[in-house]
Amino acid sequence: MTPELFVTICVAAIVSGTSILWPALGEVLAERSGVLNLGVEGMMLMGALFGYVVDVDTSNIWLAMLAAILAAMVLALIHAFLTISLRANQIVTGLAATLFGSGFTAFVGKPFVGAVAPALLPRIEIPGLSTIPFFGQVLFSEDPVVYASFILVPLMAYFIYRTRPGLNLRAIGESPATADAMGVSVQARRYLYVLIGGAMAGVGGAYLSLFYTPTWIEGMTAGRGWIAVGLVVFGVWDPWRVMAGAYLFGFVDGFQLRLQALGSTIPSFFLNMLPYLFIILVVAVSSGEKLQRKLGVPTALGKPYWREERT
Amino acid sequence: MRAPLITLERRTDLSLGRRAGILALAVVAGLLFGALLIWLTGYDPVKAYTAIFGGSFGGGYALSQMLAASIPLATIALGTAVAFRVRIWNIGGEGQFYMGAFAATGVELAGAAGRWPGFLLIPAMIASGFVMGALWAAFPGWLRAYFGVNEIITTLMLNYVAILWVNYLVYGPWKDPAGHNFPFSPRFPGSATFPRLWEGQLHAGLFVPILAAIVFVFVLSRTQWGYELRVIGENPTAAHYAGINIRRNIMLAMLVSGGMAGIAGMVQVSGVVHVLSGQISTNYGYTAIIVAWLGQLHPMAILVVSMLFGALVNGGFAVSQVGIPQALGFLLQGIILFFVLGMGDLLSRYRVVVGRREPLVASTPPEAAPSMTA
Numbered sequence: 001m002t003p004e005l006f007v008t009i010c011v012a013a014i015v016s017g018t019s020i021l022w023p024a025l026g027e028v029l030a031e032r033s034g035v036l037n038l039g040v041e042g043m044m045l046m047g048a049l050f051g052y053v054v055d056v057d058t059s060n061i062w063l064a065m066l067a068a069i070l071a072a073m074v075l076a077l078i079h080a081f082l083t084i085s086l087r088a089n090q091i092v093t094g095l096a097a098t099l100f101g102s103g104f105t106a107f108v109g110k111p112f113v114g115a116v117a118p119a120l121l122p123r124i125e126i127p128g129l130s131t132i133p134f135f136g137q138v139l140f141s142e143d144p145v146v147y148a149s150f151i152l153v154p155l156m157a158y159f160i161y162r163t164r165p166g167l168n169l170r171a172i173g174e175s176p177a178t179a180d181a182m183g184v185s186v187q188a189r190r191y192l193y194v195l196i197g198g199a200m201a202g203v204g205g206a207y208l209s210l211f212y213t214p215t216w217i218e219g220m221t222a223g224r225g226w227i228a229v230g231l232v233v234f235g236v237w238d239p240w241r242v243m244a245g246a247y248l249f250g251f252v253d254g255f256q257l258r259l260q261a262l263g264s265t266i267p268s269f270f271l272n273m274l275p276y277l278f279i280i281l282v283v284a285v286s287s288g289e290k291l292q293r294k295l296g297v298p299t300a301l302g303k304p305y306w307r308e309e310r311t
Numbered sequence: 312m313r314a315p316l317i318t319l320e321r322r323t324d325l326s327l328g329r330r331a332g333i334l335a336l337a338v339v340a341g342l343l344f345g346a347l348l349i350w351l352t353g354y355d356p357v358k359a360y361t362a363i364f365g366g367s368f369g370g371g372y373a374l375s376q377m378l379a380a381s382i383p384l385a386t387i388a389l390g391t392a393v394a395f396r397v398r399i400w401n402i403g404g405e406g407q408f409y410m411g412a413f414a415a416t417g418v419e420l421a422g423a424a425g426r427w428p429g430f431l432l433i434p435a436m437i438a439s440g441f442v443m444g445a446l447w448a449a450f451p452g453w454l455r456a457y458f459g460v461n462e463i464i465t466t467l468m469l470n471y472v473a474i475l476w477v478n479y480l481v482y483g484p485w486k487d488p489a490g491h492n493f494p495f496s497p498r499f500p501g502s503a504t505f506p507r508l509w510e511g512q513l514h515a516g517l518f519v520p521i522l523a524a525i526v527f528v529f530v531l532s533r534t535q536w537g538y539e540l541r542v543i544g545e546n547p548t549a550a551h552y553a554g555i556n557i558r559r560n561i562m563l564a565m566l567v568s569g570g571m572a573g574i575a576g577m578v579q580v581s582g583v584v585h586v587l588s589g590q591i592s593t594n595y596g597y598t599a600i601i602v603a604w605l606g607q608l609h610p611m612a613i614l615v616v617s618m619l620f621g622a623l624v625n626g627g628f629a630v631s632q633v634g635i636p637q638a639l640g641f642l643l644q645g646i647i648l649f650f651v652l653g654m655g656d657l658l659s660r661y662r663v664v665v666g667r668r669e670p671l672v673a674s675t676p677p678e679a680a681p682s683m684t685a
Contacts, residue, residue, distance in 0.1 A: 038463065078649065088652040091400055091463070092604055096652060099597060100645025106638030108352055218638070223471050230464040269479035276468040287460040 009254045010138045016257075017250025018146050019207045023228035024235065024242045025149075025156060026200030032160065032237055033193040034173040034186075034300040038094025039079050040201045041225025042101020043072040047205030049105040052117055052216040061119040061210065068206030069199045075101055076198020080191045087304035098225065106218045113216060121145060121211040145207050149243075156239040169193065173298035176305040186305050201225065223276065230279045234286045237298065245282060252278045331612075334605060337654045338619070341647035348646070354635050363640075366629025367622035375511030376628075379583060381621025383408070383575040383592070385520035385614055387599035389527055390571025392608040394564045396544040397557075401565060403451065403466030404572040405596025406473030407444040411573025412580045413477050414443030416485070416496055416587040419503040429502035436503065436577050444573015445566040447473065452565025456558040462565075470596065478589040485587065496587035505582040514582035519574060520617070524610040531610070536563070544608075572596060593624050594641060601648050620644065 023040050030037045037043075051068030055061060079097045082088040121143040129140040139150075160166040168189065171179035176186045204224070209216050227249060235242030256271040264271065346356035367377035387404045394401040415436040422432040447469060454460035478494065487497040505514040531537040543550040543560055551557060575595065584591050602620050606613030627640025 096648040103642030
């Protein structure tokens, strides 16, 4: 592998990884609060379509991002309402959200298929830093969504492990009854984190339609929402590890795309399988890990909390 | 404190009829909400529903198409229900469906070359479809049973892999040389296809889900395995202490559900499309999950619900003929599931009481529809 090729793949890895990183970080928050959100794929699609539509309408990338976030949050609100207030099964509700998201976006987005988004996320080269060999190209010539994720990961890690609201977040996911007794409103916080998680899935989706692809295609997430859910398992609900997983995924994805572009003799179908097989591998390997056994799943994940039924 | 006039009381019992009524109500509410959404997005809801209804129920041809679409749904959903009963979330029906179709096509290609007669070829194709679907599900099942690996993720990822694999075949080695470069396998000979039963696409594969449902009912109510399935579904802890081998049951459930999806794939290529391609499924694997859930994991209910969803899938084709995107069928499925989850759960949990009749003392712990809230 030539150095130039390696740099190209690394650049692709950051971009591809970022589209997963945002939804995955959002899922970390939702799952830490005890709500499994399998609707990420649908929420990403909502973000991708609405970001794109508003972008086409207004040519304003920031309005487009906002629309993407709001659209994804609407779907997240439905998920929150059904699972938190009505205590519906979280797995099936999440699936419903994904089905709804893909159906709705395919239905509404039909007339928009194909055109390129007019206003794209700008690439900003950070003065000074961007001239550093390798790192300048890979890390400091990126777009705002990437930079924001660089800040978001340490911020989230600090929030989860070092602040009182972060402690409460962990508490409602581990032992909601205890948190409730301590005066923490379990239901309200779960709503909050599911909504934030949805918003971040929306960012990931818009990143696809406004930067990565950049256009609207039916089902364009191609399983990235599910991959994000998988990465959360791999990342043991830890922002840093999730970030590492997202970039690792991005690297595999960038690598196979590069190989295709270079006209590899391996059929593209097999190369396209690589990212999915990679996720199966990392989820399988990490499930048996010591760390997983020690930290494990948030105890109350998937279980609705209802004060009257407290045990 | 005075009792309020209208209160919500916990339900502790729920008859089968009432449950069916609630589901029907939720479906109707979902369709009404869907109409609102269609109208808001600038299409004509009356036109849409007329097309769906007419395309699935208006006459013999429509009924035949609707039933044909419900065959893969019912077949996959019956298997999915087995897995869901032991709380294994096999979301890989779509991939297992494709792998079953792939294996059946492989046998067909070999068998057609050897000029096998239909009575030999068809059973061989069914068997290969079952085995391949089961194998495709066995890997995530094994990971889940022995290493605790989340099966939702693994089964889902394998869907994409399976579809890519089938696409590789039909764009490459299995492409029909006489097919004008379309990504299809060669057309199946008559000996590899199910006979059509009626006008339209209804074919003899209709008996597959019906037969499977009867076997399923028998297994559930009359066999030890069925008993174990029920115990694990109701209370995994009790099942564990009763000495039921959970790992074995997880593997079995995955094999059966994967195998059923594989058979569905075989039935689809052999009964409807007669070629292998990357487009043999209209998201049947995902829709079947809803069907299994709405059917409350009960075989006979699944058969009924699969017809409703067959109508929606088929309705998707019908509305696309009148200028409304086909995805409407898919959208309506999502909405209906939302309403069943929300309204269905709410109504089956509480009843509206006007004026209080008795003191509010919970005598027994509230119970929702069995195993639907875990």
